[in-house]
Amino acid sequence: MSETIGSGPVLAADGTPLKRSLQRSLRLQKLRALLLIAPLLAFILITFIAPIADMLFRSVENEIVSETLPQTVKLLDADGPSAPIVPGNETFSALYVDLYVAVKNKEHTRLGSRLNYEQTGVSSLFRKSGRRVRRLDVEIYKNQFLDVDPAWGEVTTWLTLMEDAKVHKALPQTMWAFSAWLDDVIEDGDKPEEEKLEDYIFVALYNDLSAVSDKAVSRDLINKTASAVGGFETVDFKSAFAKFDKDWHNEDVWKTLRVYSPPYTEGYFLNAVDLQKEFEGYSVRPENERIYGTLFMRTLFMSLIITGCAILLGYPIAWLMSNRPMREANLLMIMVLLPFWTSLLVRTSAWKVMLQQQGVINDTLVWLNIIDEAGRLVLINNQFGTIVAMTHILLPFMVLPLYSVMRTIPVSYTRAAKSLGATNWTAFWRVYFPLSVPGIGAGSILVFILSIGYYITPEIVGGTSGTFISNRIAYHISSSLNWGLAAALGSILLLVVLLLYWVYDRIVGIDNVKLGG
Amino acid sequence: MSKSKQKPIVASQQQIAGSGAFFAGLFGFLFGMTQEMPLIGIAGGIVAGAIVAFLASKYIPTKRLAQLMSVILGGLLGYVQSQVTGAIVGAVFGWTFMWFVYWVATGEYRRRLPSYATPWQVIWHHSFVVLCWAIFLFLITPIIVVMPLSFNAENFFTFTPEMLNFDPAGYSLKHYQDFLTNSDWQSALKNSFLIAPVATLISVSLGTLAAIGLSQPFVPFRRAIMAILISPMIMPLIISAAGMYFFYSRVGLQGTYLGVVLAHAALGIPFVIITVTATLIGFDRSLTRAAASLGANPITTFFRVQMPLILPGVVSGGLFAFITSFDEVVVVLFVGSAGQKTLPWQMFTGLREQISPTILAVATILVALSILMLTTLELLRRRSEKLRGMTPAKSAVKQTAEWRMSVAGGKP
Numbered sequence: 001m002s003e004t005i006g007s008g009p010v011l012a013a014d015g016t017p018l019k020r021s022l023q024r025s026l027r028l029q030k031l032r033a034l035l036l037i038a039p040l041l042a043f044i045l046i047t048f049i050a051p052i053a054d055m056l057f058r059s060v061e062n063e064i065v066s067e068t069l070p071q072t073v074k075l076l077d078a079d080g081p082s083a084p085i086v087p088g089n090e091t092f093s094a095l096y097v098d099l100y101v102a103v104k105n106k107e108h109t110r111l112g113s114r115l116n117y118e119q120t121g122v123s124s125l126f127r128k129s130g131r132r133v134r135r136l137d138v139e140i141y142k143n144q145f146l147d148v149d150p151a152w153g154e155v156t157t158w159l160t161l162m163e164d165a166k167v168h169k170a171l172p173q174t175m176w177a178f179s180a181w182l183d184d185v186i187e188d189g190d191k192p193e194e195e196k197l198e199d200y201i202f203v204a205l206y207n208d209l210s211a212v213s214d215k216a217v218s219r220d221l222i223n224k225t226a227s228a229v230g231g232f233e234t235v236d237f238k239s240a241f242a243k244f245d246k247d248w249h250n251e252d253v254w255k256t257l258r259v260y261s262p263p264y265t266e267g268y269f270l271n272a273v274d275l276q277k278e279f280e281g282y283s284v285r286p287e288n289e290r291i292y293g294t295l296f297m298r299t300l301f302m303s304l305i306i307t308g309c310a311i312l313l314g315y316p317i318a319w320l321m322s323n324r325p326m327r328e329a330n331l332l333m334i335m336v337l338l339p340f341w342t343s344l345l346v347r348t349s350a351w352k353v354m355l356q357q358q359g360v361i362n363d364t365l366v367w368l369n370i371i372d373e374a375g376r377l378v379l380i381n382n383q384f385g386t387i388v389a390m391t392h393i394l395l396p397f398m399v400l401p402l403y404s405v406m407r408t409i410p411v412s413y414t415r416a417a418k419s420l421g422a423t424n425w426t427a428f429w430r431v432y433f434p435l436s437v438p439g440i441g442a443g444s445i446l447v448f449i450l451s452i453g454y455y456i457t458p459e460i461v462g463g464t465s466g467t468f469i470s471n472r473i474a475y476h477i478s479s480s481l482n483w484g485l486a487a488a489l490g491s492i493l494l495l496v497v498l499l500l501y502w503v504y505d506r507i508v509g510i511d512n513v514k515l516g517g
Numbered sequence: 518m519s520k521s522k523q524k525p526i527v528a529s530q531q532q533i534a535g536s537g538a539f540f541a542g543l544f545g546f547l548f549g550m551t552q553e554m555p556l557i558g559i560a561g562g563i564v565a566g567a568i569v570a571f572l573a574s575k576y577i578p579t580k581r582l583a584q585l586m587s588v589i590l591g592g593l594l595g596y597v598q599s600q601v602t603g604a605i606v607g608a609v610f611g612w613t614f615m616w617f618v619y620w621v622a623t624g625e626y627r628r629r630l631p632s633y634a635t636p637w638q639v640i641w642h643h644s645f646v647v648l649c650w651a652i653f654l655f656l657i658t659p660i661i662v663v664m665p666l667s668f669n670a671e672n673f674f675t676f677t678p679e680m681l682n683f684d685p686a687g688y689s690l691k692h693y694q695d696f697l698t699n700s701d702w703q704s705a706l707k708n709s710f711l712i713a714p715v716a717t718l719i720s721v722s723l724g725t726l727a728a729i730g731l732s733q734p735f736v737p738f739r740r741a742i743m744a745i746l747i748s749p750m751i752m753p754l755i756i757s758a759a760g761m762y763f764f765y766s767r768v769g770l771q772g773t774y775l776g777v778v779l780a781h782a783a784l785g786i787p788f789v790i791i792t793v794t795a796t797l798i799g800f801d802r803s804l805t806r807a808a809a810s811l812g813a814n815p816i817t818t819f820f821r822v823q824m825p826l827i828l829p830g831v832v833s834g835g836l837f838a839f840i841t842s843f844d845e846v847v848v849v850l851f852v853g854s855a856g857q858k859t860l861p862w863q864m865f866t867g868l869r870e871q872i873s874p875t876i877l878a879v880a881t882i883l884v885a886l887s888i889l890m891l892t893t894l895e896l897l898r899r900r901s902e903k904l905r906g907m908t909p910a911k912s913a914v915k916q917t918a919e920w921r922m923s924v925a926g927g928k929p
Contacts, residue, residue, distance in 0.1 A: 029735050036730025037742060040723040040786065047783040048749050051760030058763050313652050320649045335653045341887045342660055343844045345864045346880040350659035352868060353666060353877070358675045360662055368550040395656060424638070453753020455847050460868050470755035477762060477851060490759045497753055 052494070059487035062265040065257070068111040069098040071173045071204075073261045085251040085258070085279070092237035092248075093207050096133065097173060100200040101180045103130045117482050118267065118276075119256040121247065129244040138235050141202035148228045149221055152202070155193050157221070167219070170208070177204035206232065255279035268488035292472070292489070299469045302387060303451040309391040310398040310447045311440060318402035318439070323411070333403075340396035348457050351389040355379040355461065381463025389461045394450055398443035405439030445504045449497055469493060524623035526574055536621035537570020538563040540614055570618045580619045587611035601683045660884060667692055667877035674872055692878035702875065705863035712774070712849075712859060713842040716781035720838040723782075724789030725831050729823075731790070732797040743790075750787035754847040757784070762851040772854030780852045781845060785838030792837060796830025796901065829901035833894050840890060 012021040066073045071094040076087065102108040112126030145152040158178050161167045168175050178201050185195050209222075209229045241248040259279050260267060267277045274290040275282050284290075317336070321329045339347060354360045362376045371377065379385055409432065417427040455470040462471070469489060476486035526533075541562040549558015569587070577583040588611040595607020620626050627634070630642060670689040671677050679687025696702050727746065731739065749757060761780050762771060770776030800823070808818040824831075846861035853862070860879065867876045 026735060029733060030737055033730045033733035033736045036733075037727045037736070040727035040746065040790075041742060043719075043723055044746055044749070044783060044786060047779045048757070048761075049745065051762075051764035052752070052756070053760075054764040054767065055756070055760035313655065316645065317649050317652050320646065332653065335657050337891070338888070339656050339660055341891055343861065343880070343883045343887065345844075345846060345861050345868070346663065346883050347659060349864065349868055349876050349880055350663045352872075353662060353674050354659055356674065358673070360676070363675065368547065369553050370550065392655065392659065424641075450753075453755055455755045455758075456865065460865070470753065473755055473759055474851075477759060483763065486759055487763065490756050493753065494756050497751075497756075501751065 055487045056491050056494075057487075058484055059268050059491045060264045060266065061484065062260060062267070063263045064111055064114050065261050066263050068102050068107050069095065069257075070176065071095075071207075072098050072257075074172075076258055076261055079258075085254050086249055087254065089236060089238045090207065090211070092241050093203060093235075094173065095241070096136070096138070096237050097177050097200050097204045097207065099129060099133045101177065103133055104180070104184060113481070115256055115260065117271075117485065118260060119252060122253060122256065125245050125247050125253065129241065129248070132244045136235075136240055138199045138203055140233055140235065141206050142197070142199050144232050145202050145205065145225065148225050151221060152205075152225070153197065155195065155197060158197070159192065161219075164219070167222070170222070171205065172208065173204040174201065174208045177201045203235075206234070268484040269492070271485055272488040272492055292469075295467075295469050295472055296492075299452050302383060302466070302468070303448050305387055306390050306394060306451045307398075307444050307447045309387065310395050311444060313391065314395055314398035314402055314443065315436075315440070318399050318406050321399075321403050322406035322409075336396050336399050339392070340400075344393065344456060347393055348389060348460050351385070351392065351457075351461055352380065355385050355388065380461050381466070383462075383466040385461040385463070386458045386466035386468075389457050390451055390454060393457060394447045397446045397450060401442040401446065402436065402439040405442070406436055409435045441507055442504075445500060445507070449500045449504070453493060453497060524580075524619075524625065526622045527624040528622045530571060530574075533574045533618060533622045534567040534571045537566035537568075537614070537618050539566070540617045541566025541569070544610055544614075566614070569614075573615065573618065574622050580615070580623075583619065584612055584615040587615040599682075602681055605683070663877050663880050664884070667874060667881040669874050669877075672874060674874060674877070692874045695873075695875045696878050696882075699875065701858075702860075702863060702879070705858050705860045708857055709843055709860040712777055712781060712857065713839050715778050716785055716842040717835050717839040719778070719782035720785035720789045721831060721835045724786050724834065724838075725793050725827075728790050728793035728797060732794055732800070746790050747787045749783050754845075758848045758851040761848060765852055771852060772856070774857055777849055777853045777857045780848050781842035782838075784845060784848065785841045788837035788841060789831075789834035792834035793827060793830045796827045800826060829897045833897050836890060836894060836897075840887075 010018040012018045014021075072091060075091045075094050079087065099108060102111065108126050108130040109123070112123040112130075115126070116123035142153075151157045161171075162175065162178065162182075181198055181201055182192055185192050205225075206229060209226045238249075247253050255278065259277055265277070270277050270282060272292050273296075274285045274293045276285050317332070321332045321336075324332065352359075356362070357376045357378065357380075359379070361379060362371075365371045366373060366376065379388070413435070414427045414432050417431045418424070422430065452468070453470055454468060455474060458466055458468045459471055459474070462468070470493070473486045473489050473493070476482045476489070528536075542559050543562070545558040545560075545562020545566075546555050547558070548562075549555040552558065573583045573587070577586065588608045591607035591609075591611025591614070592604045593607070595603035595605070595610075597603070598607070626643070627639065630639060634642070665680070666674065666676065668688045668690065669677065669680060670687050670691065677687050681687075730736065731743065736742070757780075761776075765771040765776045765780070770779065804822055804826070805818050808822045809815075813821065843859075844861060846859070846865050849857060849859050849862055850865070853859070864876050864879060867873060
């Protein structure tokens, strides 16, 4: 800091203006801080945020239909609104090619179970048809093409066609079918040139050639064949599929296929709120299939009851703790904190011990002759069990914020109220209680948020009537394997939780809940 | 209780007899219930209680002697009624009975109340306290009940008659033995100890680094970054578990050891961030400047100056991360496969499928472990404050609870 005389800018020791020098060092500091944070941020983004994003993505993703039956979906998409629901032979012929490839790759059952979520029976339809598709005799196509030009039988012909982008454009189905065959051969470790071309490729070729009107390809082979295709003898795929299973002529199956052919669908979300997406539009599910509305309502309702119980039980003990001398309050605090720090499973198993039919509570009641041996109460595997166990588990989350707020309410306020003639009740209700409301708010939202996402405790003590939405999510992930629906339910739950956090932040401030002391 | 001077008896004889009648009547009612004649129980209790209370306050000079005598009397009567159990119940009753009588007799019961309180206010106050104790009992009983049951000699989840009679044959260590020898439990224990430390190491190393970065004076987007880093703690576990299951199975991590470790590390990070940033708030930055001015490079400064000072925070953050992983079941249930079955997972399947008291033995061990952990945290906290030249004001247990509360988290 030398020459600061004069009107020029203040200079640092090295002669640069102080302002710029300061900015540079600030920038450096910011950079250093960010560099220190970067590894963890990347870690969390990859291990945690990406999974959440993936879940959101999966709740709308529906590529399985267009990936497994690409040719059929293409034709269905091209259909106008007035087209018949059950398509013509052309589409069935494409379906044959799709299904044949899917069966080769063992993908048809996956698709079947995916569509089965929307329309019962599709799973067995696909499994059954999968077996029969392989046995359907379509050799006449190959023979007729070979009659037109034996070059069709050579794999090398196909390989050269593969390299032509124009051919790809003109014969998309054929090229797709051929490359599926090629992939399969290469995967087996065989040389393509030595393998026999499968019949389904020629069905695809027929489909393409009969559809293409202007012969945009300047290849003689294709042009020659295309003009001959018109007189080919064909297989009636539509009736062949009907022979596999008459459901293939059922409009409902095709409606489902048409509705779920796009790569993204809102269907999972609709299912998650007891609606369904039908060909004609959205509709409410039949009465006996509406479970999620009930489940969401039950989750919210039981969370509310649990929050209410936590307030009822937490308020008196928080009051007692905040009105006793520090030493005594600390002792009482241990009784709140010991359960708080004990493993969740320990507490849940403890409640199982307490509540079961041969459990401690029933035993005591029988011992006191309040109930008899035959009349043991059913306290577990129902809503009562879930409410009791979860109230116990979440009670510390209510007591701690309540205590922190109550600790700051001066005793003199109620004394003043009483000295002015208020009864005990008035002094409490008009003076003390309003001051403790922030604690109730903080504790309630906390308990509520935690309880709507609970899984373990309802699973163990909830039976069937005391389970929450999270149990349904777990069921769809591990048992029914309907991941899309699980993701949609999870996304809705996530939305609810985020909304509640927003409310919590507005009312309490995320980092404003303090435990005074 | 300290050896205070014998308090004089201030209550009237009616009051003393009434208190004895009330307490013994209550007990008589309960006892009568078990014998299916509650009314006789009440009547007997009232009469006997009134007489004993009156006699004791009149002829026995000190409270201590009275209690001793009533304990012996109660114990003997109880033993006659139903052996050891009866003796214990009787002795406990005798002690509390005398305590209650003298509590009333010496006027001790009005200690917390203003002298002008009406009898109804006194009764109201004490019923309220009793209610509060009932709630505390509700909080603590389930955890206490588990412990004796884990020593059950039978394969039941319930108290057997032998246990209630304190017959040594009713107790055994077989469930602990089962825990120590059963291969399922042992592999679960091994998995827990393979997963938790590695997850902790990742969370602590990355978390400490980031916490130091976050505590710099100028951090762009601090709030947003903090929100992202804390998010694993505030997200319901089922959502984290579902998302991780989908994503990890997409990238081939589902069902692998690495997948579980990464998932648990992510769940533990918020705790490290919060504890270490809290420690860094009290950190005197001129210390690092002094070290730098004396020629230490940043790495030396970190390890020789900063690290020793924030170590208690780092260690307690690490303990949190460890217990989060050690106690976690929802995520491992989805992200892991049978090869990564941890202790809580084994308990969970045990509770859902085959009920074995081994679970209770494990539960007892875990309770002991959590008490140990609490004590460690408390000691660390005191040490941290000593290092930073503060007087230990807030207990570590409460402080750590506050950390958890402050971000509205927990372990659902």
